[in-house]
Amino acid sequence: QFNAILGVNDTDKLLEKARPAAVxxxxxxxxxxxxxxPQAAAAGLRLRVIRTSAWALVPADxxxxxLGNLVSNALRYTRTGGVLIGxxxxxxxxxxxxxxxxxxxxPEHRDAVFQxxxxxxxxxxxxxxxxxxxxxxxxxxxxxxxWSLELRSEPGRGSAFVVLVPATAAVAPGAGSWRKQLxx
Numbered sequence: 001q002f003n004a005i006l007g008v009n010d011t012d013k014l015l016e017k018a019r020p021a022a023v024x025x026x027x028x029x030x031x032x033x034x035x036x037x038p039q040a041a042a043a044g045l046r047l048r049v050i051r052t053s054a055w056a057l058v059p060a061d062x063x064x065x066x067l068g069n070l071v072s073n074a075l076r077y078t079r080t081g082g083v084l085i086g087x088x089x090x091x092x093x094x095x096x097x098x099x100x101x102x103x104x105x106x107p108e109h110r111d112a113v114f115q116x117x118x119x120x121x122x123x124x125x126x127x128x129x130x131x132x133x134x135x136x137x138x139x140x141x142x143x144x145x146x147w148s149l150e151l152r153s154e155p156g157r158g159s160a161f162v163v164l165v166p167a168t169a170a171v172a173p174g175a176g177s178w179r180k181q182l183x184x
Contacts (some may be wrong), residue, residue, distance in 0.1 A: 011065075011137050011140050011141060014059075014061060014062055014065060014141065015062070015140075015141065015144040015145070018059040018061075018062050018144070018145065019059055020057045020058050020059055020166070021057070021058075021059070021060065022055050022056075022057060022168050022169070022170070022171040023055060023056050023057075023058050023060045023063065024053075024055055024170070024171075025052050025054045025055065025056055025087050025094065025096065026051060026052045026053060026054070028060060028063065028064060028067070029049045029050075029052070029067075029085050029087075030049060031064065032064060032067050032068055032071055032085065033047055033049045033071075033085065035068065036068070036071045036072065036075060036083075039072065039075050040075055040082070040083065043075060043078070044080075045075060045078055045080075045081065045082045045083065046081070046082030046083070047071070047075070047082060047083050047085075048082060048083070048084045048085070049084075049085050049086070050084065050085065050086030050087070052086065052087045053170070054087045054089065054094050054167065055167065055168050055169065055170045055171065056094050056096075056165045056166060056167060056168060057165070057166040057167070057168040058145070058165050058166065059145070062141055062144075062145060063096075063163075063165065065137070065141060066138050066141050066142060066147075066163060067085065067096065067098060067163070069134040069135070069137055069138050070098040070134075070135075070138060070161045070163075071083060071085065071098055072134060073134045073135060074098055074099075074100035074102060074159070074161075075100075077100070077102040077103050077159075078100045078101055078102035078103070078158070079102070079103070080101065081100070081101030081102075081158070082100070082101060083098065083099070083100045083101075084097070084098070084099045084100075085097070085098055086099075089167060090164065092166065092167055093148075093164045093165060093166055093167055094164070094165050094166075094167045095162050095163075095164050096162065096163045096164075096165060097160055097161070097162045098160070098161045099158065099159070099160040099161075100158045100159055100160075101157070101158040102158050102159060103155070103156065103158075104153045104154050104155035104156055104157055104158055104159055105151070105153040105155070105159055106155050113135050113151075138161075138163075142163060145165075147163055147164055147165050148162075148163070148164040149161070149162070149163055149164075150162040150163075150164070
């Protein structure tokens with residue numbers, strides 16, 4: 001529990017220093033996938049990233065933490081099939097989805113899964129099965145950044161978590177601040 005409390009404290013620090021910048025989502029998704037592939041392989045699951053050229057105006061470390069938690073949870077609660085990460089434009093925002101073929105979340109638990117220490121299938125509080133903070137941290141970070149968070153789920157068929165973040169135009173490689181460009 002001490003480590004869990006530190007995790008919540010780290011979340012607050014992450015929000016305090018958050019500075020949005022243009023982020024290539026395709027590269028961010030690949031970083032997350034590289035970190036999650038060992039967990040997926042150990043569970044015999046597929047982890048698929050849909051290629052995207054979309055860019056978002058976000059603090060990369062905050063979005064990486066949000067998506068990393070969502071992917072980790074998806075892999076933990078998926079027995080067969082896999083997990084997919086993808087993005088789609090929605091007006092001036094990007095809808096980033098983490099979709100799984102897992103156990104799903106019953107309607108009566110869809111709000112509760114975002115509460116600290118809540119786990120639908122761990123009443124004995126077995127710490128080896130997690131601490132119940134992953135989705136609470138996701139909700140806290142999304143709320144702190146003003147990002148919408150959506151959940152669609154069907155028990156026995158899986159879940160889709162969607163984070164809506166501000167879209168931005170692509171930044172050319174090597175483009176920096178206007179001062180760097182003037183000094184060049």
